[in-house]
Amino acid sequence: MKxxxxxxxxxxxxxxxxxxxYVHVETTNGAYASxxxxxxxxxxxxxxNAKVTFSQAKIVRDGNVYRAGLKMPMGWIYAEGLTDxxxxxxxxxxxxxxxxEGRLMVAMQISETPFDY
Amino acid sequence: xxxxxVVIYPHPxxxxxxxxxxxxxxxxxxxxxTYLCGTLGEMxxxxxxxxxxxxxxxxxxxxxxxxxxxxxxxxDLKMLGYRDKTLEFEDRQEIAKRLxxxxxxxKPSLVITHxxxxxxxxxxxxxxxxxxxxxxxxxxxxRPTVWAxxxxxxxxxxxxxxxIINDISPYFEKKMDTIKAHKSQxxxxxxxxxxxxxxxxxxxxxxxQRLGIERFYIWEx
Numbered sequence: 001m002k003x004x005x006x007x008x009x010x011x012x013x014x015x016x017x018x019x020x021x022y023v024h025v026e027t028t029n030g031a032y033a034s035x036x037x038x039x040x041x042x043x044x045x046x047x048x049n050a051k052v053t054f055s056q057a058k059i060v061r062d063g064n065v066y067r068a069g070l071k072m073p074m075g076w077i078y079a080e081g082l083t084d085x086x087x088x089x090x091x092x093x094x095x096x097x098x099x100x101e102g103r104l105m106v107a108m109q110i111s112e113t114p115f116d117y
Numbered sequence: 118x119x120x121x122x123v124v125i126y127p128h129p130x131x132x133x134x135x136x137x138x139x140x141x142x143x144x145x146x147x148x149x150x151t152y153l154c155g156t157l158g159e160m161x162x163x164x165x166x167x168x169x170x171x172x173x174x175x176x177x178x179x180x181x182x183x184x185x186x187x188x189x190x191x192x193d194l195k196m197l198g199y200r201d202k203t204l205e206f207e208d209r210q211e212i213a214k215r216l217x218x219x220x221x222x223x224k225p226s227l228v229i230t231h232x233x234x235x236x237x238x239x240x241x242x243x244x245x246x247x248x249x250x251x252x253x254x255x256x257x258x259x260r261p262t263v264w265a266x267x268x269x270x271x272x273x274x275x276x277x278x279x280x281i282i283n284d285i286s287p288y289f290e291k292k293m294d295t296i297k298a299h300k301s302q303x304x305x306x307x308x309x310x311x312x313x314x315x316x317x318x319x320x321x322x323x324x325x326q327r328l329g330i331e332r333f334y335i336w337e338x
Binding site: 084 | 160162163164165166167168171172173174176200202237238239240269270305308309312313
């Protein structure tokens with residue numbers, strides 16, 4: 001993955017507008033957060049291959065990080081803390097936020113075909 | 118001497134950090150070892166800085182690393198195909214029955230797995246529980262011994278002194294080689310050990326303190 005290129009990422013997001021797409025959203029601080037630091041909490045959420053449509057999609061810069069939001073007929077999906085992006089296997093948009101050590105903290109991915117299991 | 122040892126852990130690298138010294142020792146004695154690895158560690162977080170992996174490419178990278186690690190240890194590998202972080206949501210009975218069938222085929226004299234409820238990661242606890250259940254379902258005449266590994270910060274207080282306290286110093290290099298075979302994970306995790314151990318001189322020292330002894334409890338059925 002590479003640091004987010006907002007113009008191309010925006011263009012890619014818009015290519016999915018009004019299509020049935022598969023979305024992966026995830027945020028995590030790992031299964032060992034409170035093992036290595038007893039004051040920490042383990043939190044995370046994981047949604048893979050949710051089939052959705054959206055009418056509007058926007059990626060917004062805030063300092064060195066980005067937020068991306070998708071407006072659906074009946075709700076929203078958004079992710080915060082995104083830093084890197086990649087177009088994977090030609091047609092899948094991967095957005096992710098990594099910490100200094102390169103650990104994934106958050107991800108939002110969109111594809112017209114389902115992600116592998 | 119053991120006839121055959123089966124190691125049941127959920128993630129590529131659990132065998133490296135948890136039991137590579139003990140496994141290397143069995144292999145040095147000529148005992149066959151089979152690793153039943155539950156998942157491909159699909160939910161690993163270490164992607165590198167700058168990132169060399171992403172959420173989609175990580176499983177295949179870790180699969181290759183797992184195969185490399187099993188080559189380092191010279192053990193057989195069977196991948197169970199579950200998904201990382203979902204094992205506790207699967208039907209435990211189903212997993213247990215599947216493991217039982219595999220164990221009846223391999224006929225091990227010893228099974229190494231995580232100690233359910235004392236193994237920190239939900240996958241460790243869930244697969245450990247299924248493994249213990251699988252062995253419990255086996256006919257007592259062919260039932261292997263189970264060594265259960267606890268890794269919580271408080272396991273000694275909670276469970277008492279482990280039955281097996283294996284100083285793996287003679288195999289420490291082999292263990293580090295096995296860990297390093299899991300390239301995508303090794304640096305991040307070894308770095309964590311150093312961070313958690315303020316007294317350690319460096320990463321190698323922290324690793325030695327944390328990984329130099331492998332402890333197990335003999336499960337009572």
